[in-house]
Amino acid sequence: MKNIDIKRLLYTHLLCIFSIILSIFIPSVFLENFSILETHLTWLCICSVFVTAVNLLLYVVVKPSASAKRSSLSYKVTRFLKCCIYFLMSCFVFHVIFVLYGAPLIELVLETFLFAVILSTFTTVPCLCLLGPNIKAWLRVFSRNGVTSIWENSLQITTISSFLGSWFGAFPIPLDWERPWQVWPISCTLGATFGYVAGLVISPLWIYWNRKQLTYKNN
Helix, strand or coil: CCHHHHHHHHHHHHHHHHHHHHHHHHHHHHCCCCCCCCCHHHHHHHHHHHHHHHHHHHHHHHCCCCCCCCCCHHHHHHHHHHHHHHHHHHHHHHHHHHHHCCCCCCCCHHHHHHHHHHHHHHHHHHHHHHHCCCHHHHHHHCCCCCCCCHHHHHHHHHHHHHHHHHHHHCCCCCCCCCCHHHCCCHHHHHHHHHHHHHHHHHHHHHHHHCCCCCCCCCC
16 A cells, blocks of 8 residues: 555545535625525535535546446446436435434425435445445445455545434434524534544544555455
């Protein structure tokens, strides 16, 4: 494992963090009274667009060279459509899971769905960019000893930290603090965001710290 690879990973993660920061400050220039809490649904949409755009840009820049078949226009169009379908399926699956775990079934449907969208942005979009619409590759990466690169190691960490962040974010909701960020699903979406950012910071550091112990099957 080369240090240059870890540096590339770190720089890409910093860009992802920067995209979240931009989603907070840029809209406030164009939208009156914009804030994460007061206009939370708007921010969720903007943050999702920013993070997805950066992930797609990084995929174009750092992707490995494709074969002649995979570089054809028909293959790219098919892959893109499959990725869109996978993303929408992820949003609906997360929405159902949230309802099963206690989210309002009829009320606050838009809020719950946008929570599913932002969590899919933090978890499913990186999987689609790195692994493509390939369920077998997803299962391999998230199985024990299934990773084959530092990018997949990082994908594991950021995905798990996003899930943990959203889970921990649900803890304050039933408390009687009467804070504006306790309204569903603000604390969960903020928790997912903090978890995603934490994963982006922790994964390169963890990989660098354990670089001598980490071995990959393709190395």
